[in-house]
Amino acid sequence: MTVEEGQVERIGATEAVFRRLKELIRSERYAIGDRLPGELALAKQFGVSRPVVREALHACATLGLTETFTGRGTFVVSKKENPRLTFAGIDAADLIEARRLVEVPAAGYAAERRTPGQLDRLFEILGSLATADDARDWVRCDGELHTAIAAASGNAMLVTFVADTRRALDPQSEFLNSTQDRRTDSDREHEAIVAAIEAGDPDAARRAMSEHLDRVAEAIARAGG
Numbered sequence: 001m002t003v004e005e006g007q008v009e010r011i012g013a014t015e016a017v018f019r020r021l022k023e024l025i026r027s028e029r030y031a032i033g034d035r036l037p038g039e040l041a042l043a044k045q046f047g048v049s050r051p052v053v054r055e056a057l058h059a060c061a062t063l064g065l066t067e068t069f070t071g072r073g074t075f076v077v078s079k080k081e082n083p084r085l086t087f088a089g090i091d092a093a094d095l096i097e098a099r100r101l102v103e104v105p106a107a108g109y110a111a112e113r114r115t116p117g118q119l120d121r122l123f124e125i126l127g128s129l130a131t132a133d134d135a136r137d138w139v140r141c142d143g144e145l146h147t148a149i150a151a152a153s154g155n156a157m158l159v160t161f162v163a164d165t166r167r168a169l170d171p172q173s174e175f176l177n178s179t180q181d182r183r184t185d186s187d188r189e190h191e192a193i194v195a196a197i198e199a200g201d202p203d204a205a206r207r208a209m210s211e212h213l214d215r216v217a218e219a220i221a222r223a224g225g
Helices: 013-026 039-046 050-062 092-113 116-131 135-152 156-179 183-198 202-223
Strands: 066-069 073-076
Touching: 013 039, 013 050, 013 156, 039 050, 050 066, 050 156, 092 135, 092 156, 092 183, 092 202, 116 135, 116 183, 135 156, 135 183, 156 202, 183 202
Parallel strands: none
Antiparallel strands: 066 073
């Protein structure tokens, strides 16, 4: 995300706390092996809720900066992020590459083959994404939308692949929403995909899905930088 001169960058609370935690971990204030303050203390320090702190800490753990031990707390384990992010044991770059091979053509097939009922379902899920109360609810709806697009393709194997990848994609979506505040942009990208499917335009649907995955890849690169 670039900010033009004179503009104010708007970020979510979780991303703001995540950035601050990274600064603290990288600073001389903490050494490897030091324990971070508890969630409640950090919440008071940053003026946010404990769930926001918990999500930010989870993002730090995903980057390999911290590790949490039940009953002991969260400790600094590295001053540098992992060079390659993984989600549920799957390399993020491999995941994106595989998604391009499956979800881009699936969107094109969906534009050609979707039924009225399937199209209604896509719009229903878009509405749920827009009104989701919390991050986990949004991630669940995100998975439902991508699976529904695959279902509209009429290809059972594509549905199976997309559904199976949610084991890795759900934590990836949570991570990107925490560190890159991706929800609003993702909603807009999802709307473009569904609009192309509604229009019966396979080229536009493939293009919209490809652009969505491009933005996801860029967000992952920023988060790991």
